[in-house]
Amino acid sequence: MNRELKRICVYLGSNPGNNPAYVAAAEALGRELAERSIGLVYGGSSTGLMGRLADTCLAEGGEVVGVIPERLVEKEIAHPGLTESRVVRTMHERKQLMADLSDAFIALPGGLGTLDEFFEVLTWNQIGYHAKPCGLLDVNGYYGFLAEHLDRMVAEGFLMPVHRSMVLTSPTPGELINRFVEYDPPVVDKWIEMKKGL
Structure with a gap:
């Protein structure tokens, strides 16, 4: 499969983190x-990794669309120079719009918000709301423990192997x-494995 990617949604920290490798990534x-003429959809902030990602993409001539809730415009310091800015009322609206505008999803290093947003679109993928690729950019092993925990979820019977394979x-x-371009989503019609005696 040769998937067309017009825009990719990126979740990442509004702080820069403690390792320069995160900013470089x-x-x-x-x-x-x-360079690939793929538009960026992200959370709209001018700070931290979010700001560096947007600034670099813009400086190289890329399209950048920011989506930010009203109450975070001042707290996260909304980026003033984007190709397009969308201000929404709630976090739920933010996540839905970012997903609607995007053909794939990447998580860079970040905090609770990054994990929340990534796992929500991953869950939507699991239950069939979309079939867009989802991936972790594992900078300096940042997501190594998370990958191990996903494997643990499979081993303990809480995650099906086919769903684990959706995390690139x-x-x-x-x-x-x-890998996104070549991604062929698995066909899955269930996410709960019923066992006798339960």
Whole structure:
């Protein structure tokens, strides 16, 4: 399968983190998206990794669409120079619009919000609301423990192996996007395994 990617949604920290590798990865992804003429959809902030990603993509001539709730415009310091800014009322509206505008999803290093947004679209994928690729950009092993925990969920019977396979992981932006292009979503009609005696 050769999937067309017009826009990719990226979830990442509004803080820069403690390792310069995280900023470098955000900048590398921004350049990669612009070079491939793939638009960026993100949370609309000018700070932290979010700001560096947007600034780099814009500087390289890329399209950047920011989606931010009203109450976070000042707290996250909305980016003033985007291709397009969408201000919404709630976090729910933010997540839905970002998903609607995008053909794939990437999580870079970030905090609770990053995990919340990534796992929501991943869950939508699991239950068949969409079949768009979802991936972790595993910068400096940041998501290593999370990948191990997903494997633990499979081993303990809470996650089906086919759903575990929906989480694509790579240490570099180019490789991850290549995997998105080639992604062939599994056909799954259930996510609960019924066992005798339960």
